[in-house]
Amino acid sequence: GEYATIDHHRRLRCGFPEVVFGLNKTAEHIEGILRVMKRQGEGCLVTRVDPEAAEHLKRAFPEGEHNPVGRTFRIRREGPEPEKLGVVRIVTAGTSDLPVAEEARATAEAWNCDVALVADVGVAGIHRLFGRLDELRGADVLVAVAGMEAALPSVLGGLTDCPIVGVPTSVGYGAHFNGLASLLGMLNSCSSNVVTVNIDAGFNGGHVAALIARR
Amino acid sequence: GEYATIDHHRRLRCGFPEVVFGLNKTAEHIEGILRVMKRQGEGCLVTRVDPEAAEHLKRAFPEGEHNPVGRTFRIRREGPEPEKLGVVRIVTAGTSDLPVAEEARATAEAWNCDVALVADVGVAGIHRLFGRLDELRGADVLVAVAGMEAALPSVLGGLTDCPIVGVPTSVGYGAHFNGLASLLGMLNSCSSNVVTVNIDAGFNGGHVAALIARR
Amino acid sequence: GEYATIDHHRRLRCGFPEVVFGLNKTAEHIEGILRVMKRQGEGCLVTRVDPEAAEHLKRAFPEGEHNPVGRTFRIRREGPEPEKLGVVRIVTAGTSDLPVAEEARATAEAWNCDVALVADVGVAGIHRLFGRLDELRGADVLVAVAGMEAALPSVLGGLTDCPIVGVPTSVGYGAHFNGLASLLGMLNSCSSNVVTVNIDAGFNGGHVAALIARR
Amino acid sequence: GEYATIDHHRRLRCGFPEVVFGLNKTAEHIEGILRVMKRQGEGCLVTRVDPEAAEHLKRAFPEGEHNPVGRTFRIRREGPEPEKLGVVRIVTAGTSDLPVAEEARATAEAWNCDVALVADVGVAGIHRLFGRLDELRGADVLVAVAGMEAALPSVLGGLTDCPIVGVPTSVGYGAHFNGLASLLGMLNSCSSNVVTVNIDAGFNGGHVAALIARR
Amino acid sequence: GEYATIDHHRRLRCGFPEVVFGLNKTAEHIEGILRVMKRQGEGCLVTRVDPEAAEHLKRAFPEGEHNPVGRTFRIRREGPEPEKLGVVRIVTAGTSDLPVAEEARATAEAWNCDVALVADVGVAGIHRLFGRLDELRGADVLVAVAGMEAALPSVLGGLTDCPIVGVPTSVGYGAHFNGLASLLGMLNSCSSNVVTVNIDAGFNGGHVAALIARR
Amino acid sequence: GEYATIDHHRRLRCGFPEVVFGLNKTAEHIEGILRVMKRQGEGCLVTRVDPEAAEHLKRAFPEGEHNPVGRTFRIRREGPEPEKLGVVRIVTAGTSDLPVAEEARATAEAWNCDVALVADVGVAGIHRLFGRLDELRGADVLVAVAGMEAALPSVLGGLTDCPIVGVPTSVGYGAHFNGLASLLGMLNSCSSNVVTVNIDAGFNGGHVAALIARR
Amino acid sequence: GEYATIDHHRRLRCGFPEVVFGLNKTAEHIEGILRVMKRQGEGCLVTRVDPEAAEHLKRAFPEGEHNPVGRTFRIRREGPEPEKLGVVRIVTAGTSDLPVAEEARATAEAWNCDVALVADVGVAGIHRLFGRLDELRGADVLVAVAGMEAALPSVLGGLTDCPIVGVPTSVGYGAHFNGLASLLGMLNSCSSNVVTVNIDAGFNGGHVAALIARR
Amino acid sequence: GEYATIDHHRRLRCGFPEVVFGLNKTAEHIEGILRVMKRQGEGCLVTRVDPEAAEHLKRAFPEGEHNPVGRTFRIRREGPEPEKLGVVRIVTAGTSDLPVAEEARATAEAWNCDVALVADVGVAGIHRLFGRLDELRGADVLVAVAGMEAALPSVLGGLTDCPIVGVPTSVGYGAHFNGLASLLGMLNSCSSNVVTVNIDAGFNGGHVAALIARR
Numbered sequence A, B, C, D, E, F, G, H: 001g002e003y004a005t006i007d008h009h010r011r012l013r014c015g016f017p018e019v020v021f022g023l024n025k026t027a028e029h030i031e032g033i034l035r036v037m038k039r040q041g042e043g044c045l046v047t048r049v050d051p052e053a054a055e056h057l058k059r060a061f062p063e064g065e066h067n068p069v070g071r072t073f074r075i076r077r078e079g080p081e082p083e084k085l086g087v088v089r090i091v092t093a094g095t096s097d098l099p100v101a102e103e104a105r106a107t108a109e110a111w112n113c114d115v116a117l118v119a120d121v122g123v124a125g126i127h128r129l130f131g132r133l134d135e136l137r138g139a140d141v142l143v144a145v146a147g148m149e150a151a152l153p154s155v156l157g158g159l160t161d162c163p164i165v166g167v168p169t170s171v172g173y174g175a176h177f178n179g180l181a182s183l184l185g186m187l188n189s190c191s192s193n194v195v196t197v198n199i200d201a202g203f204n205g206g207h208v209a210a211l212i213a214r215r
C-alpha cells in the first residue's frame, strides 16, 4: 500500500532478513508480514511481542517458537538446520535483566550462532562471576546485559580479549533515570573492548554479536 | 569585619575545627585565618591550596605540612601526637584519581585516623585489586575514589562488610560529563553498603570516613 | 535453575543475609525464596512488598512482621533477641517522606539496631526540629529523609558531630524532576558530614546506617 | 545608529531608568551611554563592570561610585538625596556569595531603599543566623543569596512573614552544575514565600526587592 | 501521633495559617485536619483536592467553598469579612493554564486580597493583551501564568512597574519537557521585574503575590 | 588529497556553492579553498572568520568583503549584479545578538536577496518593536535572532503571516545554559509559523531564509 | 465568557483561521467552537482529536472529514474548491511516524496546498528513498518526519535545493529520551537547508510548509 | 612506587599490551613508562600526546612514529613485521573528524590490521560516499567517525553486512552539547549493526575494530 516501503533485499545486502519490531503493531498486522516473508522462503523473527499477540501468532503458525521472557517469536527457515557459525555468550548482572538478555539470545540463535546465557552474576557478589568463567571460554564475543551501575562489562572486559557488547538496561530506580546511569557507565568503561548499544536493546546486542561471531 | 561570621564553636559542637576551603581565597587571607585559629590553640587544615599559595604558607608557617598532590596544608595542634582513633583505607581506580584521594587522606589523618592508600587497582584489571586486599583488612571504613564508570566501590562493597564512602571524580571525557557518569554509577551501586559524596569531594570523603572510623 | 545465582555466603562475607527486593517478583516467588532462607536458619527481610504480596506472605508466614507504610516484610531469626548494637535515629522533613523512612527503619531494626523516628520536622518550621533535638542525642548516626529542597541534612549536619546519611525522596513536583532536586541538594550540602544514597533508597539508608552504628 | 533602539521612556513606564549591563561592552561604549543618560538628568547604574572598565569610568566620572565586590558603577541623580522608600535586607550563606549580594545591594540602594547585608550565616552553622535575626527585623523583603544546596531561603522563609527573593549562585563544584543545584533548591523550597531569580542574578534580586519594598 | 509535627504557630510567625496540601492525603485525613483548625478558630485552605475528596469535604463542611477548576477547598474564618489588603491581578497565556491560575486566585483571595483574572491573552495574539490592559491597572503585583514558551511575563514586565510573579505551567509537549521550557523562559526573562516559582505552583504564586500586595 | 572529498556539484544540485566554515581552519587553508572556487567562476562565502584570518584574506583577495561583526568574508561572482530574488528581514532582540544576525544578513545577501536588519527591539520594551513594524512589511520571511527567553519570534509570529526562522543565541547566563533556554523557547512557540535552527546558527538562519524568499 | 479571549481576526492578520487544538477539550466544547467558526463562514481544522471525540464530531457535522491516523477533523469552507497554491511533499522514515506525518498532511491540505506523502523510506535502507525521489520533484518544500536518529532530513537536504522542515518524532526508546535524540539530530543537521519544529509537531510542520509553499 | 599498580599481564590476558593514555602525563613520565615496556620487549602505543610531549618522545625514541593529526606515538615491537590479521576501514563525515579517525587508525595499525581511511563523505553530499564505496568492500568492520547529527553510521549500516563501530565526535556547536547529539544519534541508529563508543574515543573505536577484525 501507500504506507510501507518494504526492504526485501536486506538478506542480499546485509546477510539477514528484516526483523519485525512487534511494538505497536497489531497481531493481525504481524501475521500478515510473516505470511509474506514465509512465502519468500525466509525464516522470520519478531521482537517485542506482547502476550496476546504471541497467543495469536502461536495459533496462526504452530511451528513458530515463542520466547515468553525475551518477548520474541521465531519461524525457522525450512530445510536442515545450518551449522553454527560462531560462539556468543550472554551474561547478566541480575535476574531483572533477563528479558533483555533473552531477546539477545533469541536473536543470536536466529542468526545461527552457538549461544548460551550466564545469569545473575553481577559485581556485588563477584565470586559468582568467577565461579562461572569456564562457561565463557571460547566465546567469540560476549554480550553483557546490566542495569544499576552496570559494572559488569568493565569487569568482563579485563578478564578476556574478545569484544564485549554492553547492553544497558532500565533496571534501577531514582537516579538511574530509566537506564541513563547504566548507559553512561558502559560508555565510560575503563575496559577498552567494550562497545555499547541503546538502553534495553537486546535485539541490537544479539544481532551485532552474531555479526561479530560469524566473521 | 562585616562579611565573615566565623564558626568558632565547631569543635565543641562537631568535634572538629573548621577547615579552610582555600579555593578563591588569597594566600594572605588564608594566612590570616590560620593565625587566628593557631592563636586559639587549634590545629588547622586548608584544602584546595594552589602551588603559589602553598609557597606563601610554607614561608609563613615553616612547621606546616604541604601535600602537593592532595593540595592541602596542615598545621598540627601542639602537644603530643594523640593516639589513632580508627582505621581508614583509601582505594583509587586510576592514577589520575590521586589528587582527590590525597585530599581525603590528608583530611582523615588530620582527624587523627590510621590511614593508608592503595592506588590504581581499578576493575579493568581486577587481579590488581585482589592482590592487595590484605591491605584493606581491618578497615573500619573504605573510601573508594574513582572516575570513568566508577565500578570500584561496587566491587569493594561485595567483598567487605564495612561502609564504603564513594568519591566520584571528574576523570574521564566525552559522555563522562565532568563526573556525572561516575556519580550516577556510585548512586546506583548494587552493593548496598556504598554511600556517595560530591564529585571530586576528597575532603568530604575523608572527613566522613574519619567520623565513621572513630565511633 | 539456570537463571538465579544465589549469594548464600553473604552473611559470612558481609555480616548480613541477602535481602529480597520484592519489586517485580510474584508473591509465590518471594515465598519460595523465604522458605529456602528460613530452612538455612536465616532471618529474612523483603523490601518493596506491595499490599497483595503482603497478604499472601502473612498467610504463608504468620510469624512474619509486615510494615505497611515501609512496604517491608520480616521474619526474625529464631532464638533469643540479640542485644542492640548501635543507635540509629531517622528524621523526616515531611509526612510524605514516611514510606521511605519506614523502609530505613525496618532495615536498621532487622540489622539489630536501636532505632527511632522523628517525623515532619522540615526546615520551613525549624522550631519543630529544635523542639525534638533531645530525641536525636546519643545517636551513632542519623538518617535524614527529605524531598522538596531537602535542606534537612544540612541543618542537622551543623548541629551534631555524627555522620548523616541523606536519603533524598521523590516528594515534590515540577522542577523537582522526580527527586533530582533533593539529590543535588544533599550532594552539595555545606555540612561536610552528609553522605547520600539514591533517591527513595530507604533500604540503602537504613542498611548503611546500621553498618556505621554497629562499629 | 542602526543597531541600538534605546528605551528612553522606561522611567516613565516602569519607574526606573534603564540599567546598563556592562558585560561585553567596551569602557568607551559604556561611557557614551552614561553621558547620554546624564544629559537627560538621569542617575545611572552599570552592572558587571570589570576592573579595567571601572578605572576608565572613575576617570571619566569622578563623582561616580564603584562597588568593586559587586562590580557596579553608579552615578547619582543630581539634587538632594530622596528619602528611603522601603527596607531591604540581604543575607548570604557564605563569603563566596558576596559579589552577587553586593550587586543586589548596589541595585536596591540605587532604587532608593534602606539596605543592609548580613553575610556568611549559612545553615551548616545555623546559630550564626539566629544570632543575627535582629538585623532582619522590619524588613519589607529579604534577598537570600546562596550557593551549594542553597537551604538559606527555606530556613528564612519559615522565620518571617515577608517575601523572600532567592538568588541562587554558582558557588559550588561537581554536582553543583554551575548553580543548577542551588536553583532547584530554591524553586522547590518548602517555604512558600520564596520566589527565585536566575543564577548569579544579583541585579534582578535587588531590583525586584526594591519594587516590593517601595509599595 | 508519632508521625505529624503540626505547625500551629504559623499564623503568629508568618501571618497566615498553614495550608493543607491535599495531594496524597485521604479525604478523611483532610477532614480531620480541618476539624482541628476550625476548632482553633482558623479559616482553612486546602489545595490539590481531587473531585472525590471535594465531594466528601462538601458534605462534611457545607459552608466550605470548592473551586473545581483550581482544585481548592476553603472554609472562611468566622466573623465579618475583613477589608481587602491589596490588589492582585492574575493573567494567563492560554485556557489550559486555568487550573494553575485558579489555584493562585483562590489562595490570594483566602489571604484577603482584591483579586481578578484575565485569561487567554498569550503573546501569539498580542492585541488580546493590549485590549485588556485596563483590567491590570492599579495592581500591586501581577501573577503571570503561562506554559509553552511562556513569553507573557516578559511582555507584561515591560508594560508595568510592579513585580511580576511568573508561574510556569506544564502545558506543552515534546521539547517542553513537562514545564522546563516555560521555567527557563521565565528565569531568563529580559524584564528584570519578573520572579519565578516552581512549575504549576499556583499556590506559591498566589501566596507570594498576596504577601507583596498587602505591604 | 586523501582527506577532503569536495562537493563541487553543490550549486547544480542545490542552487548554491558550498560555503566554507572558517572555524578551526588556518587562513592559508581557507585561502587555498577560495582560490579553487574562484577559478571555477564561483563566488564564495566564508563564515566564522576570526580577525587574524580576515586580515590575511583581505590581503590575499582585495576585492573581498569582510563583515567584522558577522565574522564573514565574501568574494562576489564576477559579472553584473543579479537582481534581488526575495525580501528577507532580520530582527534582533538585543544588541548582543548582532554577530549572529550579521552572519545571517551576509549569507542572505550572498544568496542575492533584499535584506535589512532591525536591531534591539526585544519584548521587554515592546513599543520599540511596534515602532518599527513598517520596516518588516513586504518581507517574504523574517529571521528572528534572540537570546535570553527568546520571546521575539512568538510576538512577531502573531503579527504577520510569513514564516519566521528563529535563531536562538547563547546570549544569557546562569539558567540560560548556553542557549538552551532560547532554543526551547522557540521550539515551544505558541505561534505556529515559527521554525528553529541551531543555537547561534546565523548562517543556517540566513541560508534557509534565502531559500524561502526566492521561491 | 470570562475564560476565553478568542482571536477572530487571525485570518485577516495571518491569512489562516485559528486551528482548534483538540487535546484536553471535551467533544462538546470542540463542537461549540466549530459552530461559531462555521457561522462566521470559516472552514475549520481540529487537531489531536481522539476517537471518541471524532465520533461525536462526525455525528454533529456529517460534512466533516476525519483523518483517523492523523487525528484531525476538518470542515471545508463553503463554495468552490480554491486552486492549489504550492507543492508540499511529506516524507517519513518509518511507518510509526505516520500519525505525525498525516497531521502535517491534513494541515497543509486545509491550507490549500498540493500535498503527497512518501512513507517508510528511512536511511537504514536508503535505496528505498532513491527509488522514490521522482515523487519529490517539483516540491516547493519538503516535510521530513523522522524518529530514532532522524537522519532523513540530512540526506534529503543534500539531494535538493528546497527548504526542509524537519519534524522529529518520539518514535524510539531508551536513549531516545522521548524524541530528544531526533530533535538534536535535526538541529545539528549538516544540511543547512533544514529547519526544525517541536517533537511530534505535525501541525506546525504542515502549517509552516504551507506558508513557504504558497509564496 | 606506591601509586602505580602496573598491569604487566595484559598481553597474556587480553592479547594486547597496555596503551599509555598521554593526557595529563608529563613527557618524562611517559618516557619512563615506555622505557620499561620496551625493556620487556613490548611494542608500545601512546595516545593523546600533545605537540611538546611528541617532540620530547621523538628525541628520546628516534625509532618511534608520531601521528601528529591523531596525536599518537608508537614504537614497534622488534622483529619482522607480522602479517595483517584483518581488514578495518575508517570513514569520516567531515574533515574536522580527522583527529579522532587518525587515533583510531593508529590504534588498529598497532594491533596489526590492514587499515585505510575514507574522509569527508558525510551524508549532506551523499554522492561522495557512493563514489567511494569500493574502498570499503572487503572490510571485516567499519569505524564510522562523525560529529554534527552523525548520520553516517546509519547510512553505512544499511549498505553493508559488517559491524559498524560508531565513534561520535564533539564536532558541532550550540545544541550539539559537546558531542551529545552525535552520541544519541548513533545509539538510536535505525541500522541495527551499529555499536557505539564514547565521544571522541578514537582509541576505543580502533581497538575494538581490531578485536573484531582479527577473529
Ligand SMILES: Nc1ncnc2c1ncn2[C@@H]1O[C@H](COP(=O)(O)O)[C@@H](O)[C@H]1O
Residues within 6 Å of the ligand: B018, B019, B020, B021, B022, B047, B048, B201, B203, B204, C190, C191, C192, D094, D095, D096
Ligand atoms: N575541599 C572542600 N570541599 C568541600 N568543602 C570544603 C572543602 N574544604 C573545606 N570545606 C568546607 O568549607 C568550610 C569552610 O568554608 P569557608 O568558610 O569558605 O572557608 C568548612 O567548614 C568545610 O566544611
Ligand SMILES: Nc1ncnc2c1ncn2[C@@H]1O[C@H](COP(=O)(O)O)[C@@H](O)[C@H]1O
Residues within 6 Å of the ligand: A094, A095, A096, B190, B191, B192, C018, C019, C020, C021, C022, C047, C048, C201, C203, C204
Ligand atoms: N529496597 C531496595 N532498594 C535497593 N536495593 C535493595 C532493596 N531491597 C533489597 N535490595 C538489594 O537487592 C539485593 C537482592 O536483589 P534480588 O536478587 O533481585 O532479590 C539485595 O542483596 C539487596 O542488596
Ligand SMILES: Nc1ncnc2c1ncn2[C@@H]1O[C@H](COP(=O)(O)O)[C@@H](O)[C@H]1O
Residues within 6 Å of the ligand: C094, C095, C096, D190, D191, D192, E018, E019, E020, E021, E022, E047, E048, E201, E203, E204
Ligand atoms: N499546592 C501546593 N504546592 C506547594 N506547596 C503547597 C501547596 N499547598 C500547600 N503547600 C505547602 O504545603 C504545606 C503543608 O504541607 P502538608 O504538611 O503536607 O499538608 C503548607 O504549609 C504549604 O506551605
Ligand SMILES: Nc1ncnc2c1ncn2[C@@H]1O[C@H](COP(=O)(O)O)[C@@H](O)[C@H]1O
Residues within 6 Å of the ligand: F018, F019, F020, F021, F022, F047, F048, F201, F203, F204, G190, G191, G192, H094, H095, H096
Ligand atoms: N557558520 C556555519 N554554521 C554551520 N554550518 C556552516 C557554517 N558555515 C558553513 N557551514 C556548512 O559547512 C559546510 C562546509 O563545511 P567544511 O567542509 O568544514 O568547510 C558548508 O557546506 C555549509 O553547509
Ligand SMILES: [Mg+2]
Residues within 6 Å of the ligand: A094, A095, A120
Ligand atoms: Mg540477584
Ligand SMILES: [Mg+2]
Residues within 6 Å of the ligand: B094, B095, B120
Ligand atoms: Mg592505570
Ligand SMILES: [Mg+2]
Residues within 6 Å of the ligand: C094, C095, C120
Ligand atoms: Mg507537614
Ligand SMILES: [Mg+2]
Residues within 6 Å of the ligand: D094, D095, D120
Ligand atoms: Mg564560611
Ligand SMILES: [Mg+2]
Residues within 6 Å of the ligand: E093, E094, E095, E120
Ligand atoms: Mg487560546
Ligand SMILES: [Mg+2]
Residues within 6 Å of the ligand: F093, F094, F095, F120
Ligand atoms: Mg537593549
Ligand SMILES: [Mg+2]
Residues within 6 Å of the ligand: G093, G094, G095, G120
Ligand atoms: Mg520500516
Ligand SMILES: [Mg+2]
Residues within 6 Å of the ligand: H094, H095, H120
Ligand atoms: Mg566538508
